[in-house]
Amino acid sequence: MQNKDCVQIKCCRLCNSKNLKKVVDLGKTPLANAYSKVKISKKLKRYPLGLKYCFNCGHLQLTHSIKPSKMFSNYLYKTNTSKKNFLHFKKYADEIKKKYKSNGGKILDIASNDGTFLNFFEEKKYFRLGIDPAKNLKRLSKKKGIIQIDNFFTKRESDKIKKRYGDFDIITANHVCAHVENLSDFFSGVQNLLKKDGLFIFEISYRASVLKKNTFDTIYHEHLDYHALYPICKFVKKFNLNVINFKTPDAQGGSLRVYASKNKNIRIQKNIKKQILKEKKTLNLFKTVTYKKFEKKIADCKYKLHSIIQNCKKNHMNFAGYGAAAKTTTFLNYFDISEKDIKFIFDDNKLKHGLCIPGTKINILNPSVLDRKKINVLIIFAWNYADIIIKKNKKFQKKGGKFLIPFPKPKLL
Ligand SMILES: [Zn+2]
Known part of the structure; x- marks a missing residue:
């Protein structure tokens, strides 16, 4: 029987x-952001992931x-939680301001979260509008003086926005396309609101990075798509958009930033063709055997990690984790790692303290108590912040503590 909360694509x-x-099967996992109290965490509903x-x-x-x-009505993730992310968005906003819209203009950010990105655009020069379904983040944007609509972005919603605010010079959508239920409707909405010479800039997770780094944990139900440049270039044409440039920033473990415009006169960057050729011939992104190899690499990683944990346990070493991101849910559930293996997970986000990683009884704690816990090994689940976490916990390492980095192959430091 088909559950109506879960539909096969x-x-x-x-x-x-x-x-x-x-091409890839990761079994069944609970929803990655369904943080809950210990009593219900293990009983959370599991959905197929592949x-x-x-x-x-x-x-x-x-x-x-x-x-x-x-999945998205009470989101516990805030854009500015980490300094690295904050700096990434600052650099990104500075580039837009300098290169494309230095005189000011109208900007719409889709999935504006707590308004961090829009806030880089000075209130005096730019008209800033945000839209995000998470009601709890609206007041944080308001504090920054940003108008935020608390809804999902759709074509219908774009009609309402157009009526009230007109069309926009810049539309941005960072790490949201993969969350969108109906992408064609979403892009129709963008087409509807973008000025003739306006620019739509969106950042998505890049499949090439996931495969290269073996970061299978970025696969979870909120991420419907694993994009590559070639299919995206073809897709946006349906909405009268042309990809004019792209970048591959390191953010979120490896991203693809796409610049699209309605204006047919804008020169298209030559490197697009080159990258597509690389995706086809070097990275083999369009051959299914690539994904079979990926599945095998994930299985190898699981085996290696379990053997490290078992060996350390024989020597009475205690494990904890660092970083209770959504990807930690996929990681722990697919790798069958439970509270028997890991005592706690530390995370800087206060909203998560006292809750468990979905599907496990592993408690999320404030890193301020790390010193008081008898931990020998810290697994860094927030691997994209590994350098920052290690730097922050030098004291732990000085006392003999070890770090374990899971990707691309599990490694003890
Ligand atoms: Zn297709």
């Missing part, structure tokens, strides 16, 4: 083709999609 999210094949490849356009997507309202 039968048509490609980009090209609508039914020519899809499952990847399907589209033979028509080369897109890679989840096997199942979950009703968005189950």
Whole structure:
């Protein structure tokens, strides 16, 4: 029986083709952000998690999609939680201001979170509008003087925005496309609100980085898509948009930033063709054997990590983790790591303290108590912040504590 909260993806999210094949299977996991008290955490509902490849356009997507309202109504992730992320968005905003809109203008940020990104655009020069379904983040944006609509961005919502605020010079959408239930509707909304010579800039997680670094934990129900440049270039054409430039920033473990415009006269950067050729010929992103190899690499990583944990346990060493991000849920559930293996997980986000990693009884604690706990090994689940975490916990290492980095292969430091 098909559960209505969970629907199998039968048509490609980009090209609508039914020519899809499952290429990666990660079993069943709870929703990655369903942090809850210890009593209910293990009883959380589990949903199938896997990847399907589209033979028509080369897109890679989840096997199942979950009703968005189950996932995003009370989001515990805030953009400015980490300094690294903050700096990434600052640099990104500075580039837009300098290169594309130095005289000011109207900017819309889709999935504006707590307004961190929009706040880099000076209130005096820019009209700033945010939209985000997380009601608890609206007041944080308001404090920064940013108008934020608390809803999902759709074509219908874009009509309402257009009526009230007109169209926009810049539209940004960072790490949100993969969360969107209906991508075509979303892009129609963008097309509707973008000025003729406006620019739509969006950042998405880059499939090439996931495969290279073996970071399978970035696969969870909120991330429906695993993008590559080639399928995206074809997709945006349907909305009268042209990809004019791209970048591959290191943010979120490896991203693809795409610059798209309606203006056919803008010169298209030559490096786009080169990157597409690389995706086809060098990275083999459009061959299914690549994903079979990826699955094997994940299995090897699981085996290696378990053997490290078992060996250390024989020597009476205690484990804890660092970083209770959404990806930690996929990691622990797919790797069958439970409270028997890991005592706690430390995380800087106060909103998560006292809750458990979904599907486990592993408690999330404030790092300020790390000193008082008898921990020998800290597994860094927030691997994209490994350098910062290690630097911050020099004292732990001086006392003989070890760090374990899981990717690309588990390694004790
Ligand atoms: Zn497709």
